[in-house]
Amino acid sequence: MKIILKSAILSLALTVLPVTGFAASDGSLYLKYCSDCHGKDGLGARAPALKKEGLLRTVGLDYFINSITLGRPTRGCPAHGGTIPDEEIKEIAVYIKGWQKEATLEAPERDVTPGRTAKGEDLFTLCGGCHGLEGEGAMGPPLLDPGFLASISDTDLRRTIMWGRPGTPMKGYLQGMGGLATLTEEEIDEIISYIRYRESKQ
Ligand code: HEC
């Protein structure tokens, strides 16, 4: 599973084109493939809403391309890679990203080295109350879901932890944000390293 996800990501990375250069989508592909579950207007139905500023402002286009391709196989979102052509997957992702009204929140763009430190593991327990102590999901979504982790970049994880998901109980942890705890950028990266370490052990 892990290897398949990784190689799918790798081949995607080689084919992803910049957002510009796509014809504006009329949303027909979204309606065809996604609306039954995510709602006609993206506001949610059987599955969670996708038209949410908190989500749209904290993840890039690739998150949607990867999520559509890989799905959340154990959580009811089908993997569409191989069944929908790559071009159409991109078109759907661009359509969804087009719902965003405010700017994407800023975060340093870099990857972490996966690793387990006592501090990273300790900081991860801050998330347990809402995401489950094993990251299995509770009131908040599962943090260690393989489809999710294979879809999100370290930068988008950092963005989400720094600023939270505005408009939801997921508050930003960056110092001065007034969340449940205040963390430095370095501490946030330790959590991401630990999450990637756990991912590598799945
Ligand atoms: C059969 C129902 C179903 C279909 C069809 C479906 N999804 Fe999903 N999707 C889900 C469910 C259920 C989840 C929540 C998974 C979880 O809780 O981890 C989800 C999660 C997602 C997420 C993650 C949302 C987040 O908050 O991070 C994205 C992005 C997504 N779907 C995009 C799509 C797109 C785009 C399509 C169409 C190509 C699609 N899905 C089709 C059921 C579906």
Ligand code: HEC
């Ligand atoms: C008070 C509850 C709460 C706490 C504490 C919390 N979260 Fe969240 N988190 C949420 C909720 C609720 C969401 C879903 C937000 C949404 O609807 O988009 C979320 C979403 C996320 C997401 C996006 C997941 C996805 O599938 O799209 C990430 C990543 C995340 N949280 C990381 C963390 C980390 C790391 C910590 C600990 C440092 C943490 N959260 C602490 C409630 C919480």
